[in-house]
Amino acid sequence: MILKPVYMLLIVLPFIGAGLYIQNHVKKAYIKFSRKKNKAGYTGLQVAHSILEYNNVHNVVIREIRGVLSDNYIPFINELRLSEQVYETGSITSACIAAHECEHAIQDKHSYIPLKVRNVILPVVNFGNIFIWPLIIIGFLTGLTLLIDIGIILFISIVWFHLITLPVEINASKQAIATLYSLHILSQEEIPGARKVLTAVALTYIVSPLIPIMNLVCFLFHRHHR
Numbered sequence: 001m002i003l004k005p006v007y008m009l010l011i012v013l014p015f016i017g018a019g020l021y022i023q024n025h026v027k028k029a030y031i032k033f034s035r036k037k038n039k040a041g042y043t044g045l046q047v048a049h050s051i052l053e054y055n056n057v058h059n060v061v062i063r064e065i066r067g068v069l070s071d072n073y074i075p076f077i078n079e080l081r082l083s084e085q086v087y088e089t090g091s092i093t094s095a096c097i098a099a100h101e102c103e104h105a106i107q108d109k110h111s112y113i114p115l116k117v118r119n120v121i122l123p124v125v126n127f128g129n130i131f132i133w134p135l136i137i138i139g140f141l142t143g144l145t146l147l148i149d150i151g152i153i154l155f156i157s158i159v160w161f162h163l164i165t166l167p168v169e170i171n172a173s174k175q176a177i178a179t180l181y182s183l184h185i186l187s188q189e190e191i192p193g194a195r196k197v198l199t200a201v202a203l204t205y206i207v208s209p210l211i212p213i214m215n216l217v218c219f220l221f222h223r224h225h226r
Contacts, residue, residue: 044098128154
């Protein structure tokens with residue numbers, strides 16, 4: 001029993017270390033290329049308009065939102081949301097992030113299968129994010145293992161959601177690079193920097209499943225050693 005906290009620490013530390021490393025890498029790339037203007041002078045809004053128009057995507061609304069790295073595409077309402085800095089500025093970073101989010105709209109138009117699967121799982125994940133902790137806490141307090149098992153199943157659903165998100169994001173970043181170059185939004189000299197930004201963007205989605213995976217492993221370990 002004395003060794004259990006040590007085992008738990010050994011489980012948790014690699015996840016924490018990986019998460020911190022990736023977050024630091026993402027922050028550095030984001031800041032570095034936010035300071036470099038793209039030669040064409042396109043703001044994120046102009047990039048988004050250009051890419052959507054080129055791909056005949058006419059049903060998407062582009063909206064400015066607050067926050068940093070809060071950019072996203074909402075498939076259910078066809079809304080592309082760009083953070084203030086991305087929306088208004090003409091940096092390499094803003095062009096990359098706008099292009100990345102536009103690629104999600106294009107994925108949606110072409111019924112990209114991983115995106116469709118993610119959208120199907122999303123309601124379960126939303127339910128889990130609200131009820132998972134109450135179920136597990138009540139289960140531990142009352143000894144009702146059924147509630148703990150339901151919580152573990154919800155954790156598995158959340159992990160699966162994040163894992164299926166990875167190919168969606170990697171594909172969007174890969175296609176964004178090609179689009180930025182083919183539409184002459186970024187020059188050949190700017191592409192290496194864009195690749196670093198978009199790689200960093202994709203890496204943020206590797207961090208996302210780390211916490212639910214860590215929690216799942218910890219709960220399974222605790223359940224096995226009760």
